[in-house]
Amino acid sequence: MGNYTVASWLRTWYEVYAEPRIRPNTREYYKNYINNHIVPALGDISLDKLVTLQIQRFYNDLQKNGRVQRKGFPEPKDKSLSPRVVRGVHTLLSNCLDQAVAERLILANPAAGCKLPKLEKKEMRVLPQEKIGLYLAEAERRGLLAIFYLELTTGLRRGELLALQWTDLDVESKTLSITKQVNRINGELVVSPPKTRNSVRTLALPQQAVDLLIAEHKKHPRNPYLFPSPKTGTMYDPDAFRRTHDKILKAIGAEHIRFHDLRHTFATLALQNGVDIKTVSAMLGRYDAGFTLRTYTHTTGQKLDEAAQAISMLRRHTLGKINRPPSMDWTPALPPSSPFFISIMARYSIFNRMSSVGNTNLALVTLRRWQMIPFSISV
Secondary structure (H helix, E strand, C coil): CCCCEHHHHHHHHHHHHHHHHCCHHHHHHHHHHHHHHHHHHHCCCEHHHCCHHHHHHHHHHHHHHCCCCCCCCCCCCCCCCCHHHHHHHHHHHHHHHHHHHHCCCCCCCHHHHCCCCCCCCCCCCCCCHHHHHHHHHHHHHCCCHHHHHHHHHHCCCHHHHHCCEHHHEECCCCEEEECCEEEEECCEEEEECCCCHHHCEEEECCHHHHHHHHHHHHHCCCCCECCECCCCCCECCHHHHHHHHHHHHHHCCCCCCCCHHHHHHHHHHHHHCCCCHHHHHHHHCCCCHHHHHHHHCCCCHHHHHHHHHHHHCCCHHHHCCCCCCHHHCCECCCCCCCCHHHHHHCCEEECCCCEEECCEEEEEEEECCCCCCCECCCC
C-alpha cells in the first residue's frame, strides 16, 4: 500500500472513490476543502500518525481563521468560516479516513471523536405579503414575468429554472419536465443532472402558466432555452439572474431576500393553504417529506399568517391593474372565493409513483381539472 501522508491519501481517495461518484459542482467544493484547508494544515502529517487532537485544533482554527483570501479580492475582514462549512470539511475528511480504516492503512478514524460546531438556526424568510404583487409587476416591466411567475408557482431551484428548454414543456399535457440544472464551475456554465435523483420530476402547470411560457417562447422562437439571457441570448447566467432578482427587490422597496427564498415562499404558501406535505416535497424535488416538514414548521405563526395574507394580495381588487391585453390575464383561480395560490396549488394532486427510470425516481405530479375563473392582477 505504501506510506501515505494525509495529503497523498486524500488525493488518492478523491481520485479513486469520490470524484467518480459526485456531481461537478460538488467536486469543486471537495477540491476547495482539500487544497485550501485540509492539505495546508494537515497534509504533511503521516497518515498513521494523525490523531484526534490535531484534527480538533484544525477545526477550531477553521472557525476563527479559515477563510481563504481569493486572488484579485481584498483581504476578508471576517476570516471565520461558518459552522456549515466546517462540518462540510469534517464530512469529507471523515469519509476519507473511514476508507483508510477499511483498507487497513490506519486502525481507527481519528476524526470520529471530534467536536463540531453547532449549526446556526436561521429564521425562514419569505417575500412579504405586501410585496408579491409589486414584485411580479416589476418583473413584467422588465420583460421577465414568465420566469418569476413560474418560480413563485413551482418553487424550482435557480439552476433548474435557468436550465429549462422549450422541449421540456409539453403544451398539450400542460407539464414541465425537470431533468437538469446549470451551475457556474471554474468560470464556466455547466449543465448537469439535478441535485438528487428525486429532483428529476414532472410538474403539471395551470393553463395560464402554459400561456405565459408560450408567449415567452414567441419572443425568441429559434432559441432552445425557455429563458435565455436578455443580453446575450445564451443560457441565463445564474449570477446575473440573481442580480436581477436583487434589483427587483430594490425597485419595489422590499427588504433583501435570497432568490432561494422564493422557493421558501412557494412552499410556505402551499403548506399554509392546505396542500399536503408529500405533494409539496415532490414538487420541490425532495425525497424526505419529513425534512420538508421540519424545515417549514420552524416558521413562526406570525410568518405563516403573513404568508396566508400574501396569497390574497394577488387578487385584482388589491393590486390594481397591469396594462396588458385581456388575453394575457394570467392568474388562475378555483371557485370565486379561492385566493391565488390555492388556485394554483389545489389543482395539483400527487400520486407518489416512485417508478425507477434507471437510477431516477420520478415523482409525477398530475393536474386536477378545476374550473378556470381568470382575473387580472393590477398594481
